[in-house]
Amino acid sequence: MEQVDHIPRPAIIESIRPETPTEKTFALRFTDGEPFNFQAGQFCMLSVLGKGEAPFCIASSPARTDAIKVTVRHYPGGEVTSALHELTKGDYVGIRGPMGNGFPLQDFAGRDILVVAGGIGLPAVQASLLYLLEHRSDYRNVTLLYGARTPGDRVYKDDLAEWEQSPDIVCKQTVDMKGDDDSWEGHVGLITTLFEALEIDGPQTSAIIVGPAVMYPFVVAECRQKGIADENMYFSLERHMKCGVGKCGHCTIGDKYVCLDGPVFTYSEMQQMKGE
C-alpha cells in the first residue's frame, strides 16, 4: 500500500541560473543518498522550510536520479516563489515526490513527436525533450515549437540554440513581439503561426502541449488541422495544490485530481471534465 510522505527530503542548491528577469533554474542535489526516480512530466513539491511548499515540474532528465532541476517564475505575491528566489547556492530546500502521472513517452515509441511549449511551459516539457533525445532511435521525427512573449522571456536559451543546429530535433522558435531586442532575427508571431510551414504526419503524431491556458484552443485547432487526434494530444495542467497526493482538495477539476490523476491529460479527457 502506497503511503503519503508528509516529510520532505532535504536537498542542497548546487547552482542557480537566471533564465529571464523573473525566472531562475535551480539545480538541487538530494543529500540523503537515496535515488529520486521519476518519469518525464511528473512534478515535485518544493519547500523553503518556514515559508511553505508549492508544486513545480521537474525540468531535468529522468536518467539522473541524484539531482533534479526546477525552473521557478517569481510571482511578487507568491510566498514560496519569493522565498526561492532569495536563496543562494549551498542553501537547503525540501522536496517531496515525484508526483502525478507524467507523459507516457514509452507508449509513443515508433511515432512522430510534436512538442508545443509556450512561455514558462517549456520547463514542463524539458524532461520529455531530454528523454526523447536520449532515446532518439525509439522515435521518428521529433519537433519542438516554442513561443515566448519577447526574446528576453525565453527560458533555456542555450538548449534552444543547440537544438536549432541539431539533426535530432526540429526546433522552431517564435516571439509574440520583438520588444526592445533588435538583435532578434527569428520568427515573430503567435505560436500558431509556426504551424503553417510545419510538415508532419498527423495521424502518426503524438503531441505534447504545455503553455498558458489561453494558448490551448488555438493550438488544438492547429493540431486537428494537421490530423492529430484528440486522444494523441497530451497536456500538462496546472492548479493550486497543497498536498500533491489527492487529499487536500485544491486541484480538482470536475471529478479529477490534477495532482493524482494528472497533471497530464489528453484532450479527449479534458473534454470530458465537468466544471471549472
Next chain:
Amino acid sequence: MNNVERYVLPAAKLGQALDALLELPDQLIAPVQAARGDVHFESVEGVDQIQTDYGNTLVSPIEYLLPSQEIMFEYRLGPQGQPEFTAPAAPPDRIIFGLRPCDVAAIEYADHFYVEREPIDTLYAARRQATTLIALACAEPANETCFCSCCEGGGPVSESGFDIQLTPLGDQYLVEVATEKGQRIAQQWQSLVKPAADELLEVREAQTREVMEQQLEIESYLAAAIRRITAEKVNPDTWEAIGHDCYSCGGCSYLCPVCTCYDVVDVQYDDTSGARIRRTDSCRLAGFVREATGHIPRATASSRARWYAYHKLSYDYHEQYGRYGCVGCGRCVITCLGQIDMPAVCARVRQSETEAAS
C-alpha cells in the same frame, strides 16, 4: 457487519458501563454539556461529566480524527542550514463514546478517503487505528434539522462503521459488538450485560421506522439532485441564485463531518526551527483555488456552490469515494445564513429540473 454479538445493558447500568471505560488506559472522549448549555465532545475523567441525553453536537466528534489543525512535522535547521525533521508523536489511544450514526457514517467516509483510497494518509491512519468508536443510535430524531434517513446507508441506527453500538430501547440498551476493538470494551462490561433475545431486533426496527418517519421528507429531492447534478442538467440560473444567497463564509464545510479539504502552511518558531501544519480549509472561499498568478478558476460564489454540490452528490465522485458526501447530520442547516444548506440546495436543484423540463 458479520458476526455482530448482541447484548442487553439495562439503562440504569449505563453509568457503571461508562465507569468501566474509565478504568481502561485509553483517553475517553464523550459528550459534555458546557455551562451555557451546548453539548460538545471532550476528554472526560469522571462519569458525572458525561451527558447522555443530547441531540447531536454542533461540532462533529470526527474532530478527534480530523483535527481542525495539526502538526505534520517539525524541523530544525543545522549549522549549514541542513534540515532535520521530526514526525509528530504517536497519537493517544482513545475511546469516543456517544457518536451519532451520521458521524459514524462520516468516519466511514473518511476511512475510505484517507486510508483505503491510496496513497494512505499516515497521520489519519495512525489516529484511526488508536481510536475505538462507541456509537449511540438515535431513539428519536436528534435534532429537528436531521435528514440522515434520506442519505445512502444513513438512518438513526448505524449498520456499520462502529466498534460497539448502543441503541436505547426504553429502559435498556441493545449493545452490538462488531469488531475486536469492540470486544475489548465488551470484556469490561461482562458483568453488566446479558445476551440479547432476537425479538429485540424487531423492537428496534419498529423504533427506527418511527424515527425515520419523523424526519424531514426530502428523500426524493436528494435523489433528484444527484441525478441532475451528475448529468449536469441544472439550469445555470439555479446556481446563480444559490450563489447569490451564499455569504462565502465556509460555515457549511467547516462543520460538515464529511468535508476533508485542508490547507498547508509553515510556521516559524524562530530562525532555525518551525513546523508545517495543516488545517481545515473550505472550497466555499474564493482563495481556495487561487493560483500564484492570481487567477481564480472558481471566482464566483455560484461556481463554488455548484462545485460543492457536485463534489458531494455527483455519481462521478460516488465511484471514487464509495458513497455520497452527505450523511444528513443537518449541521449545514443550522449554520447556513443564506438558507442554502444541503436540503435547500437539493430542493432548488429539483425545482430547476421541473423548469428545464417544462
